[in-house]
Amino acid sequence: MTRQVPDSCPGVLRLHAAADGPLARIRVPGGRVEPEQLVALAEAARELGDGNIELTSRGNVQLRQVRDAGELTGRLEAVGLLPSHTHERVRNIVASPLSGRIGGSADVHGLVPVLDAGLLAAPRLAELPGRVLFTLDDGRGDISGLGGDIGVHATGTDEFALILAGHDSGIRISAADAVDVMLAAAHGFLDLRGDDAGRWRLHDIEDGADRVAELLGLSRGSDRVELSAAQDIPIGWLDQDNGLVALGAGVRLGSLPARTAEFIAAVERPVFITPWRSLVLPDLDEWTAEQVVRVLAPMELIFDANSPWLQVSACAGRPGCAKSRTDVRADVTAAVESGRVLPPDPNPPAPQDIPLLDATEVTVAGRQHWSGCDRRCGRPHTPVTDIVATDTGHYQSSPKPT
Ligand code: SF4
Structure with a gap:
Protein backbone atom coordinates (compact mmCIF):
# COMPACT_ATOMS: atom_id res chain seq x y z
CA MET A 1 0.00 0.00 0.00
CA GLY A 217 21.46 -12.66 4.00
CA LEU A 218 20.80 -14.76 7.11
CA SER A 219 19.58 -18.35 6.93
CA ARG A 220 15.92 -18.99 7.74
CA GLY A 221 14.64 -22.08 9.50
CA SER A 222 11.23 -23.64 9.10
CA ASP A 223 10.06 -23.15 12.72
CA ARG A 224 7.82 -20.17 13.34
CA VAL A 225 6.67 -18.67 16.65
CA GLU A 226 2.90 -18.17 16.68
CA LEU A 227 2.22 -14.64 17.83
CA SER A 228 -0.98 -13.49 19.48
CA ALA A 229 -2.15 -10.05 20.58
CA ALA A 230 -4.27 -11.45 23.42
CA GLN A 231 -2.60 -10.80 26.76
CA ASP A 232 -3.70 -9.87 30.25
CA ILE A 233 -2.59 -6.39 31.28
CA PRO A 234 -0.28 -6.63 34.33
CA ILE A 235 -2.41 -5.20 37.13
CA GLY A 236 -2.09 -5.26 40.90
CA TRP A 237 0.43 -6.97 43.15
CA LEU A 238 3.02 -8.91 41.13
CA ASP A 239 5.72 -10.94 42.91
CA GLN A 240 9.10 -10.54 41.22
CA ASP A 241 11.45 -13.49 40.83
CA ASN A 242 13.96 -11.79 43.19
CA GLY A 243 11.50 -11.41 46.09
CA LEU A 244 10.64 -7.78 45.44
CA VAL A 245 7.24 -6.59 44.23
CA ALA A 246 6.05 -4.90 41.05
CA LEU A 247 2.73 -3.06 40.97
CA GLY A 248 0.72 -2.94 37.79
CA ALA A 249 -1.49 0.13 37.69
CA GLY A 250 -4.26 0.94 35.25
CA VAL A 251 -4.79 4.57 34.24
CA ARG A 252 -8.31 5.77 33.40
CA LEU A 253 -8.46 6.14 29.61
CA GLY A 254 -4.66 6.45 29.64
CA SER A 255 -4.76 9.99 31.00
CA LEU A 256 -2.50 10.48 34.03
CA PRO A 257 -3.08 13.67 36.06
CA ALA A 258 0.11 15.64 36.78
CA ARG A 259 -0.44 15.45 40.53
CA THR A 260 -0.74 11.66 40.44
CA ALA A 261 2.45 11.47 38.36
CA GLU A 262 4.30 13.49 40.99
CA PHE A 263 3.18 11.09 43.73
CA ILE A 264 4.41 8.16 41.61
CA ALA A 265 7.76 9.91 41.10
CA ALA A 266 8.06 10.29 44.88
CA VAL A 267 8.43 6.49 45.12
CA GLU A 268 11.89 7.08 43.58
CA ARG A 269 11.88 4.06 41.29
CA PRO A 270 11.81 3.88 37.51
CA VAL A 271 8.32 3.52 36.06
CA PHE A 272 7.43 1.57 32.93
CA ILE A 273 4.71 2.84 30.62
CA THR A 274 3.08 -0.13 28.94
CA PRO A 275 1.56 -0.28 25.45
CA TRP A 276 -1.76 -0.91 27.19
CA ARG A 277 -1.72 2.66 28.55
CA SER A 278 -0.98 1.45 32.05
CA LEU A 279 2.04 1.57 34.37
CA VAL A 280 4.35 -0.90 36.08
CA LEU A 281 6.14 0.25 39.24
CA PRO A 282 8.87 -2.36 39.84
CA ASP A 283 11.44 -3.21 42.49
CA LEU A 284 9.42 -2.34 45.59
CA ASP A 285 9.75 -4.01 48.98
CA GLU A 286 6.44 -5.19 50.43
CA TRP A 287 6.04 -2.32 52.89
CA THR A 288 6.63 0.28 50.16
CA ALA A 289 4.27 -1.51 47.79
CA GLU A 290 1.51 -1.45 50.42
CA GLN A 291 2.04 2.30 50.98
CA VAL A 292 1.98 2.96 47.23
CA VAL A 293 -1.38 1.20 46.85
CA ARG A 294 -2.75 2.97 49.93
CA VAL A 295 -1.79 6.41 48.57
CA LEU A 296 -2.32 5.98 44.84
CA ALA A 297 -5.54 3.93 44.72
CA PRO A 298 -7.58 6.91 45.99
CA MET A 299 -5.90 8.97 43.27
CA GLU A 300 -7.66 6.80 40.69
CA LEU A 301 -4.79 4.49 39.79
CA ILE A 302 -6.31 1.06 39.24
CA PHE A 303 -4.86 -1.93 41.10
CA ASP A 304 -7.99 -4.12 40.84
CA ALA A 305 -7.89 -6.42 37.79
CA ASN A 306 -11.72 -6.54 37.84
CA SER A 307 -12.17 -2.79 37.45
CA PRO A 308 -14.51 -1.85 34.59
CA TRP A 309 -12.01 0.87 33.64
CA LEU A 310 -9.75 -1.90 32.35
CA GLN A 311 -12.46 -2.97 29.89
CA VAL A 312 -12.66 0.41 28.13
CA SER A 313 -10.50 2.46 25.82
CA ALA A 314 -11.40 5.49 23.76
CA CYS A 315 -10.07 7.76 21.05
CA ALA A 316 -9.44 11.45 21.78
CA GLY A 317 -12.93 12.55 20.70
CA ARG A 318 -14.15 16.08 21.28
CA PRO A 319 -12.73 18.58 22.06
CA GLY A 320 -9.33 17.21 20.99
CA CYS A 321 -10.34 15.95 17.56
CA ALA A 322 -12.23 18.02 15.00
CA LYS A 323 -13.54 14.87 13.28
CA SER A 324 -15.26 13.60 16.39
CA ARG A 325 -19.03 13.52 16.46
CA THR A 326 -19.18 13.67 20.25
CA ASP A 327 -17.27 13.88 23.53
CA VAL A 328 -16.39 10.19 23.56
CA ARG A 329 -14.46 10.26 26.81
CA ALA A 330 -17.29 11.88 28.71
CA ASP A 331 -19.69 9.27 27.33
CA VAL A 332 -17.50 6.30 28.22
CA THR A 333 -16.83 7.76 31.68
CA ALA A 334 -20.59 8.01 32.25
CA ALA A 335 -20.99 4.41 31.08
CA VAL A 336 -18.39 3.17 33.59
CA GLU A 337 -19.69 5.26 36.48
CA SER A 338 -23.30 4.21 35.92
CA GLY A 339 -22.47 0.50 35.78
CA ARG A 340 -23.11 0.00 32.07
CA VAL A 341 -19.68 -1.53 31.39
CA LEU A 342 -20.25 -5.16 32.31
CA PRO A 343 -17.72 -7.91 33.05
CA PRO A 344 -16.74 -10.14 30.13
CA ASP A 345 -19.51 -12.57 29.20
CA PRO A 346 -18.20 -16.18 29.26
CA ASN A 347 -20.86 -17.07 26.67
CA PRO A 348 -20.99 -14.03 24.40
CA PRO A 349 -23.81 -13.80 21.86
CA ALA A 350 -23.00 -14.33 18.21
CA PRO A 351 -21.52 -11.16 16.66
CA GLN A 352 -24.21 -8.92 15.30
CA ASP A 353 -24.69 -5.22 14.75
CA ILE A 354 -26.65 -3.55 17.50
CA PRO A 355 -29.20 -0.82 16.76
CA LEU A 356 -28.39 2.86 17.14
CA LEU A 357 -28.41 3.83 20.80
CA ASP A 358 -28.27 7.06 22.74
CA ALA A 359 -25.00 7.42 24.71
CA THR A 360 -26.87 6.86 27.97
CA GLU A 361 -28.24 3.53 26.76
CA VAL A 362 -25.04 1.82 25.58
CA THR A 363 -24.45 -1.22 27.79
CA VAL A 364 -21.74 -3.62 26.67
CA ALA A 365 -19.88 -6.50 28.33
CA GLY A 366 -16.14 -7.04 28.10
CA ARG A 367 -13.41 -5.21 26.21
CA GLN A 368 -14.78 -2.26 24.27
CA HIS A 369 -13.30 0.65 22.32
CA TRP A 370 -15.27 3.89 21.92
CA SER A 371 -14.61 6.09 18.89
CA GLY A 372 -15.90 9.47 17.75
CA CYS A 373 -15.86 8.43 14.07
CA ASP A 374 -15.20 5.42 11.87
CA ARG A 375 -11.41 5.81 11.96
CA ARG A 376 -11.38 4.17 15.41
CA CYS A 377 -8.04 5.67 16.46
CA GLY A 378 -6.28 3.93 19.32
CA ARG A 379 -8.20 0.70 18.84
CA PRO A 380 -6.34 -2.11 20.65
CA HIS A 381 -4.90 -5.06 18.73
CA THR A 382 -6.92 -7.43 20.89
CA PRO A 383 -10.55 -8.35 20.08
CA VAL A 384 -12.91 -5.61 21.25
CA THR A 385 -16.47 -4.47 20.76
CA ASP A 386 -16.36 -1.31 18.64
CA ILE A 387 -18.66 1.44 19.86
CA VAL A 388 -18.69 4.17 17.21
CA ALA A 389 -20.48 7.53 17.22
CA THR A 390 -22.72 8.10 14.21
CA ASP A 391 -23.82 11.19 12.31
CA THR A 392 -27.12 11.18 14.18
CA GLY A 393 -25.48 11.64 17.57
CA HIS A 394 -26.05 8.01 18.55
CA TYR A 395 -23.65 5.11 18.99
CA GLN A 396 -23.56 1.83 17.15
CA SER A 397 -21.65 -1.13 18.50
CA SER A 398 -20.40 -4.15 16.63
CA PRO A 399 -18.54 -7.00 18.31
CA LYS A 400 -15.76 -7.87 15.94
CA PRO A 401 -12.44 -9.59 16.53
CA THR A 402 -9.30 -7.82 15.40
S1 SF4 B 1 -11.51 7.97 15.84
FE1 SF4 B 1 -12.22 9.78 14.70
S2 SF4 B 1 -12.97 11.15 16.31
FE2 SF4 B 1 -11.64 9.66 17.31
S3 SF4 B 1 -9.62 10.61 17.37
FE3 SF4 B 1 -9.73 9.33 15.51
S4 SF4 B 1 -10.34 10.75 13.90
FE4 SF4 B 1 -10.82 11.73 15.86
Whole structure:
Protein backbone atom coordinates (compact mmCIF):
# COMPACT_ATOMS: atom_id res chain seq x y z
CA MET A 1 0.00 0.00 0.00
CA THR A 2 1.33 3.44 -0.90
CA ARG A 3 -0.06 6.67 0.44
CA GLN A 4 0.35 10.02 -1.23
CA VAL A 5 1.87 11.85 1.74
CA PRO A 6 4.71 11.35 4.22
CA ASP A 7 3.72 10.28 7.72
CA SER A 8 2.82 13.18 9.99
CA CYS A 9 3.40 11.64 13.42
CA PRO A 10 3.88 14.40 15.95
CA GLY A 11 6.94 14.90 18.09
CA VAL A 12 8.19 17.63 20.38
CA LEU A 13 9.75 19.60 17.56
CA ARG A 14 6.79 19.01 15.26
CA LEU A 15 3.56 19.50 17.15
CA HIS A 16 0.23 18.20 15.93
CA ALA A 17 -2.41 20.88 15.49
CA ALA A 18 -5.20 19.13 17.42
CA ALA A 19 -8.60 20.77 17.68
CA ASP A 20 -7.98 21.65 21.33
CA GLY A 21 -4.49 23.03 20.70
CA PRO A 22 -0.92 21.88 19.89
CA LEU A 23 -0.11 18.29 20.88
CA ALA A 24 3.43 17.07 21.62
CA ARG A 25 4.42 13.39 21.59
CA ILE A 26 7.49 12.40 23.55
CA ARG A 27 9.23 9.12 22.75
CA VAL A 28 10.07 6.89 25.71
CA PRO A 29 12.12 3.90 24.49
CA GLY A 30 11.10 0.75 26.35
CA GLY A 31 8.54 2.82 28.26
CA ARG A 32 11.08 3.48 31.00
CA VAL A 33 10.79 6.83 32.80
CA GLU A 34 13.11 7.85 35.62
CA PRO A 35 11.63 9.69 38.63
CA GLU A 36 13.17 13.06 37.69
CA GLN A 37 11.82 12.65 34.16
CA LEU A 38 8.34 11.94 35.50
CA VAL A 39 8.53 15.09 37.64
CA ALA A 40 9.57 17.11 34.59
CA LEU A 41 6.68 15.68 32.57
CA ALA A 42 4.22 16.42 35.36
CA GLU A 43 5.43 20.01 35.70
CA ALA A 44 5.31 20.50 31.94
CA ALA A 45 1.80 19.07 31.79
CA ARG A 46 0.60 21.44 34.50
CA GLU A 47 2.50 24.59 33.47
CA LEU A 48 2.59 24.22 29.69
CA GLY A 49 -0.26 21.81 28.86
CA ASP A 50 -3.72 20.74 29.97
CA GLY A 51 -2.57 19.19 33.25
CA ASN A 52 -2.46 15.54 32.15
CA ILE A 53 0.11 13.14 30.74
CA GLU A 54 -1.45 10.92 28.08
CA LEU A 55 -0.08 7.40 27.69
CA THR A 56 0.00 6.03 24.14
CA SER A 57 -0.35 2.53 22.73
CA ARG A 58 3.39 2.52 22.00
CA GLY A 59 4.41 3.25 25.57
CA ASN A 60 5.13 6.89 24.71
CA VAL A 61 3.55 9.97 26.28
CA GLN A 62 1.92 13.09 24.91
CA LEU A 63 0.92 16.48 26.22
CA ARG A 64 -2.11 18.40 24.95
CA GLN A 65 -2.69 22.14 24.60
CA VAL A 66 1.03 22.91 24.66
CA ARG A 67 1.45 26.66 25.14
CA ASP A 68 5.24 27.09 24.73
CA ALA A 69 7.00 24.54 22.52
CA GLY A 70 10.42 26.13 23.02
CA GLU A 71 10.14 25.94 26.79
CA LEU A 72 8.94 22.33 26.58
CA THR A 73 11.91 21.41 24.35
CA GLY A 74 14.37 22.84 26.84
CA ARG A 75 12.78 21.10 29.82
CA LEU A 76 12.76 17.71 28.08
CA GLU A 77 16.36 18.06 26.92
CA ALA A 78 17.43 18.86 30.47
CA VAL A 79 16.19 15.47 31.74
CA GLY A 80 17.23 13.36 28.74
CA LEU A 81 13.80 12.96 27.18
CA LEU A 82 14.86 14.62 23.93
CA PRO A 83 18.40 13.40 23.18
CA SER A 84 18.22 14.14 19.45
CA HIS A 85 16.57 16.72 17.23
CA THR A 86 17.09 14.65 14.08
CA HIS A 87 15.92 11.25 15.35
CA GLU A 88 13.27 12.13 17.92
CA ARG A 89 10.31 10.58 16.06
CA VAL A 90 12.04 7.29 15.15
CA ARG A 91 12.70 6.16 18.75
CA ASN A 92 9.58 3.96 18.91
CA ILE A 93 10.70 0.97 20.96
CA VAL A 94 8.38 -1.18 23.09
CA ALA A 95 9.62 -3.97 25.35
CA SER A 96 8.01 -6.53 27.66
CA PRO A 97 7.42 -4.42 30.80
CA LEU A 98 8.00 -7.25 33.27
CA SER A 99 11.11 -8.58 31.54
CA GLY A 100 13.95 -9.54 33.84
CA ARG A 101 11.71 -9.30 36.87
CA ILE A 102 8.91 -11.81 36.38
CA GLY A 103 9.05 -14.75 33.97
CA GLY A 104 10.08 -14.49 30.35
CA SER A 105 12.90 -16.37 28.65
CA ALA A 106 15.39 -13.48 28.48
CA ASP A 107 15.79 -9.95 29.83
CA VAL A 108 15.18 -7.57 26.93
CA HIS A 109 15.42 -4.33 28.89
CA GLY A 110 19.19 -4.25 28.38
CA LEU A 111 18.66 -4.19 24.62
CA VAL A 112 16.55 -1.02 24.73
CA PRO A 113 19.30 1.59 25.31
CA VAL A 114 21.62 -0.23 22.91
CA LEU A 115 19.01 -0.18 20.16
CA ASP A 116 18.17 3.44 20.93
CA ALA A 117 21.86 4.41 20.77
CA GLY A 118 22.22 2.54 17.47
CA LEU A 119 19.29 4.42 15.98
CA LEU A 120 20.67 7.77 17.15
CA ALA A 121 24.16 6.98 15.80
CA ALA A 122 22.99 6.27 12.25
CA PRO A 123 22.22 9.53 10.39
CA ARG A 124 20.31 7.70 7.67
CA LEU A 125 17.90 6.13 10.15
CA ALA A 126 16.52 9.59 10.89
CA GLU A 127 14.66 9.02 7.59
CA LEU A 128 12.55 6.24 9.13
CA PRO A 129 8.89 7.18 9.24
CA GLY A 130 7.58 7.99 12.72
CA ARG A 131 5.19 5.03 12.37
CA VAL A 132 7.93 2.37 12.38
CA LEU A 133 7.76 0.35 15.60
CA PHE A 134 10.56 -1.75 17.12
CA THR A 135 9.42 -4.57 19.43
CA LEU A 136 11.42 -6.47 22.05
CA ASP A 137 9.55 -9.46 23.47
CA ASP A 138 11.14 -11.56 26.22
CA GLY A 139 9.32 -14.65 25.02
CA ARG A 140 6.07 -14.27 26.99
CA GLY A 141 4.31 -13.01 23.86
CA ASP A 142 3.00 -9.71 25.19
CA ILE A 143 4.78 -7.44 22.70
CA SER A 144 5.37 -9.36 19.46
CA GLY A 145 1.62 -9.49 18.80
CA LEU A 146 1.37 -5.70 18.69
CA GLY A 147 2.05 -5.66 14.97
CA GLY A 148 5.47 -3.96 15.04
CA ASP A 149 7.73 -3.57 12.03
CA ILE A 150 11.07 -4.89 13.29
CA GLY A 151 11.70 -6.78 16.51
CA VAL A 152 13.04 -9.76 18.38
CA HIS A 153 11.17 -12.44 20.32
CA ALA A 154 13.12 -14.56 22.81
CA THR A 155 13.00 -18.28 22.06
CA GLY A 156 15.60 -19.11 24.75
CA THR A 157 17.93 -17.39 27.18
CA ASP A 158 20.26 -16.39 24.33
CA GLU A 159 18.25 -16.98 21.19
CA PHE A 160 15.81 -14.64 19.51
CA ALA A 161 13.48 -14.92 16.55
CA LEU A 162 13.70 -11.92 14.24
CA ILE A 163 10.21 -10.46 13.82
CA LEU A 164 9.49 -8.62 10.58
CA ALA A 165 6.16 -6.94 9.83
CA GLY A 166 4.63 -8.64 12.86
CA HIS A 167 5.62 -12.22 11.89
CA ASP A 168 8.44 -14.58 12.74
CA SER A 169 10.92 -14.38 9.85
CA GLY A 170 12.44 -17.80 10.67
CA ILE A 171 15.80 -16.10 11.34
CA ARG A 172 17.38 -16.90 14.71
CA ILE A 173 19.98 -14.64 16.31
CA SER A 174 21.85 -14.33 19.62
CA ALA A 175 21.40 -11.51 22.12
CA ALA A 176 24.80 -10.15 21.08
CA ASP A 177 23.65 -9.81 17.47
CA ALA A 178 20.08 -8.72 18.10
CA VAL A 179 20.54 -4.95 17.89
CA ASP A 180 22.87 -5.03 14.88
CA VAL A 181 20.42 -7.22 12.97
CA MET A 182 17.45 -4.99 13.83
CA LEU A 183 19.38 -1.92 12.70
CA ALA A 184 20.36 -3.70 9.47
CA ALA A 185 16.69 -4.55 8.95
CA ALA A 186 15.82 -0.87 9.41
CA HIS A 187 18.32 0.03 6.70
CA GLY A 188 16.81 -2.71 4.55
CA PHE A 189 13.37 -1.17 4.97
CA LEU A 190 14.74 2.18 3.79
CA ASP A 191 16.41 0.47 0.80
CA LEU A 192 13.08 -1.05 -0.27
CA ARG A 193 11.11 2.10 0.43
CA GLY A 194 13.35 4.21 -1.79
CA ASP A 195 11.91 7.64 -2.48
CA ASP A 196 8.33 6.57 -1.79
CA ALA A 197 7.54 8.55 1.36
CA GLY A 198 3.98 7.17 1.31
CA ARG A 199 5.22 3.82 2.65
CA TRP A 200 5.10 4.34 6.37
CA ARG A 201 5.42 0.74 7.56
CA LEU A 202 7.22 -2.44 6.51
CA HIS A 203 3.71 -3.86 6.15
CA ASP A 204 3.10 -1.32 3.34
CA ILE A 205 5.73 -2.90 1.08
CA GLU A 206 4.66 -5.94 -0.90
CA ASP A 207 6.54 -8.98 0.44
CA GLY A 208 8.45 -6.47 2.59
CA ALA A 209 9.32 -8.92 5.36
CA ASP A 210 10.66 -11.55 2.94
CA ARG A 211 12.61 -8.97 0.99
CA VAL A 212 14.23 -7.52 4.11
CA ALA A 213 15.11 -11.04 5.25
CA GLU A 214 16.79 -11.64 1.87
CA LEU A 215 18.73 -8.39 2.16
CA LEU A 216 20.03 -9.49 5.56
CA GLY A 217 21.46 -12.66 4.00
CA LEU A 218 20.80 -14.76 7.11
CA SER A 219 19.58 -18.35 6.93
CA ARG A 220 15.92 -18.99 7.74
CA GLY A 221 14.64 -22.08 9.50
CA SER A 222 11.23 -23.64 9.10
CA ASP A 223 10.06 -23.15 12.72
CA ARG A 224 7.82 -20.17 13.34
CA VAL A 225 6.67 -18.67 16.65
CA GLU A 226 2.90 -18.17 16.68
CA LEU A 227 2.22 -14.64 17.83
CA SER A 228 -0.98 -13.49 19.48
CA ALA A 229 -2.15 -10.05 20.58
CA ALA A 230 -4.27 -11.45 23.42
CA GLN A 231 -2.60 -10.80 26.76
CA ASP A 232 -3.70 -9.87 30.25
CA ILE A 233 -2.59 -6.39 31.28
CA PRO A 234 -0.28 -6.63 34.33
CA ILE A 235 -2.41 -5.20 37.13
CA GLY A 236 -2.09 -5.26 40.90
CA TRP A 237 0.43 -6.97 43.15
CA LEU A 238 3.02 -8.91 41.13
CA ASP A 239 5.72 -10.94 42.91
CA GLN A 240 9.10 -10.54 41.22
CA ASP A 241 11.45 -13.49 40.83
CA ASN A 242 13.96 -11.79 43.19
CA GLY A 243 11.50 -11.41 46.09
CA LEU A 244 10.64 -7.78 45.44
CA VAL A 245 7.24 -6.59 44.23
CA ALA A 246 6.05 -4.90 41.05
CA LEU A 247 2.73 -3.06 40.97
CA GLY A 248 0.72 -2.94 37.79
CA ALA A 249 -1.49 0.13 37.69
CA GLY A 250 -4.26 0.94 35.25
CA VAL A 251 -4.79 4.57 34.24
CA ARG A 252 -8.31 5.77 33.40
CA LEU A 253 -8.46 6.14 29.61
CA GLY A 254 -4.66 6.45 29.64
CA SER A 255 -4.76 9.99 31.00
CA LEU A 256 -2.50 10.48 34.03
CA PRO A 257 -3.08 13.67 36.06
CA ALA A 258 0.11 15.64 36.78
CA ARG A 259 -0.44 15.45 40.53
CA THR A 260 -0.74 11.66 40.44
CA ALA A 261 2.45 11.47 38.36
CA GLU A 262 4.30 13.49 40.99
CA PHE A 263 3.18 11.09 43.73
CA ILE A 264 4.41 8.16 41.61
CA ALA A 265 7.76 9.91 41.10
CA ALA A 266 8.06 10.29 44.88
CA VAL A 267 8.43 6.49 45.12
CA GLU A 268 11.89 7.08 43.58
CA ARG A 269 11.88 4.06 41.29
CA PRO A 270 11.81 3.88 37.51
CA VAL A 271 8.32 3.52 36.06
CA PHE A 272 7.43 1.57 32.93
CA ILE A 273 4.71 2.84 30.62
CA THR A 274 3.08 -0.13 28.94
CA PRO A 275 1.56 -0.28 25.45
CA TRP A 276 -1.76 -0.91 27.19
CA ARG A 277 -1.72 2.66 28.55
CA SER A 278 -0.98 1.45 32.05
CA LEU A 279 2.04 1.57 34.37
CA VAL A 280 4.35 -0.90 36.08
CA LEU A 281 6.14 0.25 39.24
CA PRO A 282 8.87 -2.36 39.84
CA ASP A 283 11.44 -3.21 42.49
CA LEU A 284 9.42 -2.34 45.59
CA ASP A 285 9.75 -4.01 48.98
CA GLU A 286 6.44 -5.19 50.43
CA TRP A 287 6.04 -2.32 52.89
CA THR A 288 6.63 0.28 50.16
CA ALA A 289 4.27 -1.51 47.79
CA GLU A 290 1.51 -1.45 50.42
CA GLN A 291 2.04 2.30 50.98
CA VAL A 292 1.98 2.96 47.23
CA VAL A 293 -1.38 1.20 46.85
CA ARG A 294 -2.75 2.97 49.93
CA VAL A 295 -1.79 6.41 48.57
CA LEU A 296 -2.32 5.98 44.84
CA ALA A 297 -5.54 3.93 44.72
CA PRO A 298 -7.58 6.91 45.99
CA MET A 299 -5.90 8.97 43.27
CA GLU A 300 -7.66 6.80 40.69
CA LEU A 301 -4.79 4.49 39.79
CA ILE A 302 -6.31 1.06 39.24
CA PHE A 303 -4.86 -1.93 41.10
CA ASP A 304 -7.99 -4.12 40.84
CA ALA A 305 -7.89 -6.42 37.79
CA ASN A 306 -11.72 -6.54 37.84
CA SER A 307 -12.17 -2.79 37.45
CA PRO A 308 -14.51 -1.85 34.59
CA TRP A 309 -12.01 0.87 33.64
CA LEU A 310 -9.75 -1.90 32.35
CA GLN A 311 -12.46 -2.97 29.89
CA VAL A 312 -12.66 0.41 28.13
CA SER A 313 -10.50 2.46 25.82
CA ALA A 314 -11.40 5.49 23.76
CA CYS A 315 -10.07 7.76 21.05
CA ALA A 316 -9.44 11.45 21.78
CA GLY A 317 -12.93 12.55 20.70
CA ARG A 318 -14.15 16.08 21.28
CA PRO A 319 -12.73 18.58 22.06
CA GLY A 320 -9.33 17.21 20.99
CA CYS A 321 -10.34 15.95 17.56
CA ALA A 322 -12.23 18.02 15.00
CA LYS A 323 -13.54 14.87 13.28
CA SER A 324 -15.26 13.60 16.39
CA ARG A 325 -19.03 13.52 16.46
CA THR A 326 -19.18 13.67 20.25
CA ASP A 327 -17.27 13.88 23.53
CA VAL A 328 -16.39 10.19 23.56
CA ARG A 329 -14.46 10.26 26.81
CA ALA A 330 -17.29 11.88 28.71
CA ASP A 331 -19.69 9.27 27.33
CA VAL A 332 -17.50 6.30 28.22
CA THR A 333 -16.83 7.76 31.68
CA ALA A 334 -20.59 8.01 32.25
CA ALA A 335 -20.99 4.41 31.08
CA VAL A 336 -18.39 3.17 33.59
CA GLU A 337 -19.69 5.26 36.48
CA SER A 338 -23.30 4.21 35.92
CA GLY A 339 -22.47 0.50 35.78
CA ARG A 340 -23.11 0.00 32.07
CA VAL A 341 -19.68 -1.53 31.39
CA LEU A 342 -20.25 -5.16 32.31
CA PRO A 343 -17.72 -7.91 33.05
CA PRO A 344 -16.74 -10.14 30.13
CA ASP A 345 -19.51 -12.57 29.20
CA PRO A 346 -18.20 -16.18 29.26
CA ASN A 347 -20.86 -17.07 26.67
CA PRO A 348 -20.99 -14.03 24.40
CA PRO A 349 -23.81 -13.80 21.86
CA ALA A 350 -23.00 -14.33 18.21
CA PRO A 351 -21.52 -11.16 16.66
CA GLN A 352 -24.21 -8.92 15.30
CA ASP A 353 -24.69 -5.22 14.75
CA ILE A 354 -26.65 -3.55 17.50
CA PRO A 355 -29.20 -0.82 16.76
CA LEU A 356 -28.39 2.86 17.14
CA LEU A 357 -28.41 3.83 20.80
CA ASP A 358 -28.27 7.06 22.74
CA ALA A 359 -25.00 7.42 24.71
CA THR A 360 -26.87 6.86 27.97
CA GLU A 361 -28.24 3.53 26.76
CA VAL A 362 -25.04 1.82 25.58
CA THR A 363 -24.45 -1.22 27.79
CA VAL A 364 -21.74 -3.62 26.67
CA ALA A 365 -19.88 -6.50 28.33
CA GLY A 366 -16.14 -7.04 28.10
CA ARG A 367 -13.41 -5.21 26.21
CA GLN A 368 -14.78 -2.26 24.27
CA HIS A 369 -13.30 0.65 22.32
CA TRP A 370 -15.27 3.89 21.92
CA SER A 371 -14.61 6.09 18.89
CA GLY A 372 -15.90 9.47 17.75
CA CYS A 373 -15.86 8.43 14.07
CA ASP A 374 -15.20 5.42 11.87
CA ARG A 375 -11.41 5.81 11.96
CA ARG A 376 -11.38 4.17 15.41
CA CYS A 377 -8.04 5.67 16.46
CA GLY A 378 -6.28 3.93 19.32
CA ARG A 379 -8.20 0.70 18.84
CA PRO A 380 -6.34 -2.11 20.65
CA HIS A 381 -4.90 -5.06 18.73
CA THR A 382 -6.92 -7.43 20.89
CA PRO A 383 -10.55 -8.35 20.08
CA VAL A 384 -12.91 -5.61 21.25
CA THR A 385 -16.47 -4.47 20.76
CA ASP A 386 -16.36 -1.31 18.64
CA ILE A 387 -18.66 1.44 19.86
CA VAL A 388 -18.69 4.17 17.21
CA ALA A 389 -20.48 7.53 17.22
CA THR A 390 -22.72 8.10 14.21
CA ASP A 391 -23.82 11.19 12.31
CA THR A 392 -27.12 11.18 14.18
CA GLY A 393 -25.48 11.64 17.57
CA HIS A 394 -26.05 8.01 18.55
CA TYR A 395 -23.65 5.11 18.99
CA GLN A 396 -23.56 1.83 17.15
CA SER A 397 -21.65 -1.13 18.50
CA SER A 398 -20.40 -4.15 16.63
CA PRO A 399 -18.54 -7.00 18.31
CA LYS A 400 -15.76 -7.87 15.94
CA PRO A 401 -12.44 -9.59 16.53
CA THR A 402 -9.30 -7.82 15.40
S1 SF4 B 1 -11.51 7.97 15.84
FE1 SF4 B 1 -12.22 9.78 14.70
S2 SF4 B 1 -12.97 11.15 16.31
FE2 SF4 B 1 -11.64 9.66 17.31
S3 SF4 B 1 -9.62 10.61 17.37
FE3 SF4 B 1 -9.73 9.33 15.51
S4 SF4 B 1 -10.34 10.75 13.90
FE4 SF4 B 1 -10.82 11.73 15.86
